[in-house]
Amino acid sequence: MHFAVLLALFSVAAAEVAGPCDEADCALPTCACSSTATPGGLAVASIPHFVVFSFDDGVTVTNIPFYRELQKRTNPNGCGIEMTFFVSHENSDYTLVNELYRNGHEIAVHSVTHKSDVGEYWRKLNQSQWLAEIEQQREMLNTYGKIPVEKIKGFRAPFLEVGGDSMFGALKEAGFDYDCSWPSLQYTPWFRQPDGSYKGALWPYTLDYASIQDQTVGVKPTESFPGLWVSPMTDLQDNRGFECSMLDACQSSPEGELETSSEAVFDLLKRNFRSHYNTRTPFGIYTHHSWFYNETRKDGLRQFLDYLKAFPHVYVVSVRQLLDWVRSPVPLSQLGTMSSFQCGQTLADNCPDKKNCQYNAPLPISNSEIYMKICNSNCPPNYPYLDNVDGSKPYS
């Protein structure tokens, strides 16, 4: 206890304000300045173009069929595409998270509670509270989904509510590799500056030094977090001309067009992908399954993924794969030498015992009943939740 307090004081005292980044002091693979320059100074025409694909929230029997369909797609090297799943606790079927992991996808953290109160909850979290949301979700994924802790490296904040030094401090403390919650409007290929120019999209960078990225949601970090990566969420431009950080926030004019026309969904994706085409800066499809409730939208996405097949240099990847490449950038011709771009083999089943656990009120959430399916033959006595990961404590 006393030791912990001392440590906390020490880490506050040791926090250093991040200074401007000098390329001479910040070298790959461990350090990268925030920049629009191609990593490693490689010629743009020689590098692969990455389409980063992620889904947020619980993995459930409702959304798994679409994920299983998408994972049948392949990249130009013949390997399956890899997606990142930012998983939150509630409603997650951990046996299905396990399946996605064993099929080669990246499992990352999206908090335990995903509480909807941004102003009163997320904006007020201190570092130890962020740490609890982050570390405990990683523990749930490990305990109930049998995902190795060391494979869980990434984080996305609920509502992209970037929590400044408290949040990045917690990620650093928990030994995470990256955050992918930070949207950018200024650093996009399409947002016009007052002088008519475009800044272009940022590549992933580390927080050793001050970031040049604009902060549109949440709080910007001021301290230095050596070796902690930011994979920026470059805003899309929707069909009305406005920005959207997540695909499912994009709107259209006429309103509703993105529900009735798969062409409109395809056009939205294609236009934004094309805006990154000349610089080959990463293009992100960051979304929730719930946006695809309508078959029309699924068709639009399918058309876009079909369209990408025409480009031998375009790879649909997880954030993990993107960062592996950025750390040690190689031309497209040498991509096959990277372990991240070898075809992954489906891992052996480490979830043979499955149990669907049922819990009734009182619960730490508003439901009167909830199910939680886990890789184990025994159910925890109470619903596992924040500060009760093993479900040992009853609720009242």
Ligand SMILES: *[C@@H]1O[C@H](CO)[C@@H](O)[C@H](O)[C@H]1NC(C)=O
């Ligand atoms: C963070 O907030 C919680 C709840 O208010 C409090 O118990 C804890 O001491 C705080 N931790 C730090 C490091 O300030």
Ligand SMILES: *[C@@H]1O[C@H](CO)[C@@H](O)[C@H](O)[C@H]1NC(C)=O
């Ligand atoms: C779903 O898509 C169809 C076209 O396939 C459209 O006619 C319908 O309005 C959409 N449904 C909803 C609920 O938006």
